Amino acid sequence: MKEGNFITTTLESLIGWARKYSIFQYPFVTACCGMEYMATAASHFDIDRFGAGLTRFTPRQADVLFVVGTISHKLAPVLRKVYEQMTEPKWVVAFGTCTITGGLYDNYAAVQGIDAIIPVDIYIPGCPPRPETVLDALMKLQEKIQREKQKWSLRK
Amino acid sequence: MVLEEVEKEFSLRRAESIDGIPTFYCHRELVLPLMERLKRDFEVLLDITAVDYLGRKEKRFELVYHLLSLSEKMRLRIKVELGEGEKIPTLSFLWKNANWLEREVYDMFGIEFQGHPDLRRILLYPEFKGHPLRKDYPLKKSQPRIKLLRPERE
Numbered sequence: 001m002k003e004g005n006f007i008t009t010t011l012e013s014l015i016g017w018a019r020k021y022s023i024f025q026y027p028f029v030t031a032c033c034g035m036e037y038m039a040t041a042a043s044h045f046d047i048d049r050f051g052a053g054l055t056r057f058t059p060r061q062a063d064v065l066f067v068v069g070t071i072s073h074k075l076a077p078v079l080r081k082v083y084e085q086m087t088e089p090k091w092v093v094a095f096g097t098c099t100i101t102g103g104l105y106d107n108y109a110a111v112q113g114i115d116a117i118i119p120v121d122i123y124i125p126g127c128p129p130r131p132e133t134v135l136d137a138l139m140k141l142q143e144k145i146q147r148e149k150q151k152w153s154l155r156k
Numbered sequence: 157m158v159l160e161e162v163e164k165e166f167s168l169r170r171a172e173s174i175d176g177i178p179t180f181y182c183h184r185e186l187v188l189p190l191m192e193r194l195k196r197d198f199e200v201l202l203d204i205t206a207v208d209y210l211g212r213k214e215k216r217f218e219l220v221y222h223l224l225s226l227s228e229k230m231r232l233r234i235k236v237e238l239g240e241g242e243k244i245p246t247l248s249f250l251w252k253n254a255n256w257l258e259r260e261v262y263d264m265f266g267i268e269f270q271g272h273p274d275l276r277r278i279l280l281y282p283e284f285k286g287h288p289l290r291k292d293y294p295l296k297k298s299q300p301r302i303k304l305l306r307p308e309r310e
Contacts, residue, residue, distance in 0.1 A: 073281075
């Protein structure tokens, strides 16, 4: 860019752009999917390339909740509390078949899809999903964050 | 050999076994003296579990003990037939791990262990009603602890 040139954008898209490249994630890992999540986070696949490298282990500092693994009814109140403790703006990723539908655990113990407990933005299918699928979902989430309409009004 | 001696002393009934592990049926009243005797040779209590034979004429449950002897290099399986509501003495003072194993059996089948120091649910939550490994518990009957955003199944 030469001196004196400028670019124009909307504040809305600027905020979206800033947010999508600073994803602080909270991994809520309960089962075998965690292995695949770790593989994605480690150097070979490297989620840091997407600005999602800083994992937070407290929901208060996180803005994307990764629910990785089977959620039982015993654990459901914990997951909801973690979600409620996250500050806005926040997004939720359902990682793996068990979190999406309960998977092969079609019984009394497992929650049949975490969207019965908390709202979900992105679903990653697979048992477990391959790291490529996770990266694809991460990019889709970034698109979603970019497109998000901001609430400007001070009144509710 | 320990087995022949014990078999006679406690009038054990030999049961069918497809995996080569000697298996015996023991009467409910004789479980405690039998286990006290077996503890001398079988150092390890591998597992306690149960089976629900719902619809069987006589006793509904079968309690299964798995023992391992390191000194004799052998395993042993003891089965006990239990009717609905019948209690069984705890083994938690013989083998420490029986404490949790018995809590699991209690949680899943509702079989009560007399003299257990802390008999409460171990896997499920306290407000859960019923015992899910009983054959008359509906497989897909969940008991949510919080209000769900949508019904789980159609």
